[in-house]
Amino acid sequence: MKVSFYKNKVEIRELSEEFEPKHIFECGQCFRWNREEDGSYTGVVQNKVLNVKKSGDLIILNNTNKKDFESIWIDYFDLNRNYSKIKTRLSDSNLKNIVEFGKGIRILNQDEWETLVSFIISANNRILMIKRVIYNLSKNHGHFIGHYRGKEYYSFPTADKINQLSEKDLRLMKTGFRAKYIKDAAERVSKDKEWLYNLKDMSYDQALEEIKKIKGVGDKVGNCILLFSMKKHEAFPVDIWMKRIMEQVYNINGKPEEIRKKSETIFGQYSGFAQQYLFYYASQGKLKE
């Protein structure tokens, strides 16, 4: 990986095969990135607005600088991890095509609080709706960051801010029955932020048990939070798409917990990465029947 810095832009070379914006932003791990007309993606991370474009072998981060690249983007885009090695390890006869299909996927390291709320919202919900609810929350209760390409961008509201809202306020954001779960999370986290931010130091099992104490967080949502914001790569979220693809590829069917257990024996420490390639493949309409 070679990086060049400009006034308001960072360019990355020699990472082409392991970085594909469409794969990264549309594999179900994040909800705040949107495709622009030129095929680039614009999103909000913390209080920054970033645009990501791939042009041939060049990856261009627009609207940013060297300081933010080093302090935010290296970790956020997991740039120090060797995805080539992971893909080689996962490319057995069953997974070869599936890994190839999503070869530019990287697992983002997102904020714990935003990820917690985002995946509570994801319960029994579709991606388009989840994105809409998160946008509503940010626009109405986050703070204004700035304009980019003529659009307004807002940060995700803090736990303290959401804790001041009523269940009715939250329902106005179209959270539906999840409003009381979000309130529960905000109350817990605003009272004790250390609790949430220290979960990453626990084992996978311990952290999952802890995060499930929040109402609205069960096995699937909990595994998503651990994988997408706490670097727990043993995590293997099983939703309806994962059930379908695991049955098709490995002839495994059963309860989510049973499927997760089997994933551990097949993929080991790479379960979370395998889950992303499988989910992306299934969700992009590549399932049979």
Next chain:
DNA sequence: CCACAGGGCGGCA
């Protein structure tokens, strides 16, 4: 108008 998609909770065996 109705059917359906999509995780977790809570009540009831």
Next chain:
DNA sequence: TGCCGCCCTGTG
């Protein structure tokens, strides 16, 4: 412990 009805919103 396991099962099942229900929660909410948008789309077809």
